[in-house]
Amino acid sequence: MSEQEREPYHHGNLRAALVEAALEILERSGPSELSLRKLAAAAGVSRGAPYAHFRDKRELLRAVSDAGFARLAGAMAEPDPSASSRDRFLRTGRGYVAFAIRNPSLFRLMFSAELAPAPGAGKNRLAFELFRERLSDFLRENAPAIIPSPALETMAWSLVHGLATLLLDNRLPGTAQEHSSLVDEVTAAFADQLEFTHR
Amino acid sequence: MSEQEREPYHHGNLRAALVEAALEILERSGPSELSLRKLAAAAGVSRGAPYAHFRDKRELLRAVSDAGFARLAGAMAEPDPSASSRDRFLRTGRGYVAFAIRNPSLFRLMFSAELAPAPGAGKNRLAFELFRERLSDFLRENAPAIIPSPALETMAWSLVHGLATLLLDNRLPGTAQEHSSLVDEVTAAFADQLEFTHR
């Protein structure tokens, strides 16, 4: 599925190939299928080979998680920079949720407890920053009375993260289509609330 | 920690003892420590014994998860029924988050993918219903112009669930105390927004 260079095996850049293989396994199966042995097999390499590139499994998973956060940032980016700040804000949140739904296992890995970084650090910072920026742009244009605060930023992030998580874990009723509408409604309602507040 | 009857081992109600042991293990260690073998050992019973009460591990975990949801509902309940509807609403959300922080492994188990129920079903329904009720009471008294909707209910739930999850996974900066203040601020800000909207 990727435009990655075709792996020059038997000697090549195994590191990237392993991360790529992990992403594919996560996409096709659950995280329980993600073992070093299967990864090595998928990359066409012996069991010990990964240890030339990663100290242990945890380090490899962290690389996979980092790749995931890069993709997430891509999914959140607004392809149309001329869109309104409201649309850009909405699509950032919707992109976040859509990414989680499209990559459930990867998303769970990215936010798994074993890989938890120092609080506030870690690659999720990137996604969070993007979010803050869009929120601040949105507020400046549509609700200038509200000044961005950590509480407000946390609120916005929690909202999409919770929505993503609940959908992922099958905790909300409805079909996939209804879920999609729900995400649209919830994000729009949140933006509306901000616009109306202190109006 | 519990007022459970002291387990009359060697013959007694092993089923409850196993669930209790699981809750204790989850409290003290991570979910990776939660194996049927350790559980049997903790209950002072042989390895095969649990199979007299549960078809397999999954069924036991579901019982543990159900017990967790019962506790969660308890943590969300407002001990003071004479409190204002705003306070009752706020404390419901804060109780949800506080429960997650106090029982991280249990909370994760309760919302784990392997135990995912049919969408919208499952024991989380109880917690969700409690939430809906408090939200609706709050709106009636403080923002009568807003009529409760699935989108709004989902928004409120997503907010606290996301907040809990992000805190659990160490994704928000700050100390435990600062986290606690943050939860208070975020929930209050959300209630404020509802009150101000359409005012």
Next chain:
DNA sequence: TGTACATCAGTGAACGCGCGTTCACTGATGTAC
């Protein structure tokens, strides 16, 4: 250009481990008469 040698990615076999689950069994409990 050619040789000697260090580096290092990858091999393949083996390690020890903890796991869920099974199965023939034992022995206590409770019921029928």
Next chain:
DNA sequence: TGTACATCAGTGAACGCGCGTTCACTGATGTAC
């Protein structure tokens, strides 16, 4: 009250499995002279 018997919770040994990791090794690559 006493005996015969069915039920069923719990035993203990064993099964097969997949896992992360190690280690002595091989063989290709790249560098020094």
